[in-house]
Amino acid sequence: MASPSATNEISREAARQSLIEISQSVPETPSPQAVKTPISTAENGMLDDGADKYRSKLMSITDLSSDAQPTPCPPKDVAA
Numbered sequence: 001m002a003s004p005s006a007t008n009e010i011s012r013e014a015a016r017q018s019l020i021e022i023s024q025s026v027p028e029t030p031s032p033q034a035v036k037t038p039i040s041t042a043e044n045g046m047l048d049d050g051a052d053k054y055r056s057k058l059m060s061i062t063d064l065s066s067d068a069q070p071t072p073c074p075p076k077d078v079a080a
Helices: 004-024 051-067
Strands: 041-043 046-048
Touching: none
Parallel strands: none
Antiparallel strands: 041 046
C-alpha cells in the first residue's frame, strides 16, 4: 500500500498536469448572438428610447450651473 505522502505527491502531480493542460487549451468561443436593440416608444411620431429625455435634463442642469457666478476672492493684504 502506498504511503500517505506518496499519495499526496501523486495527487499534486495530477493536479499540476491538469492545470497545465487547461492553461494550454484553446478557450471555448461562444456562438455569436444577435444584438437586440431596446424597444422604443413612439412620441410625436419619433422613436425615443428615453435617452433624449435624460440628455435634455442633463443639459438643463448644466445651463443652470453655468449661470452661477463664482464668488470673488478677497484681496490679499498687501501691507503685510
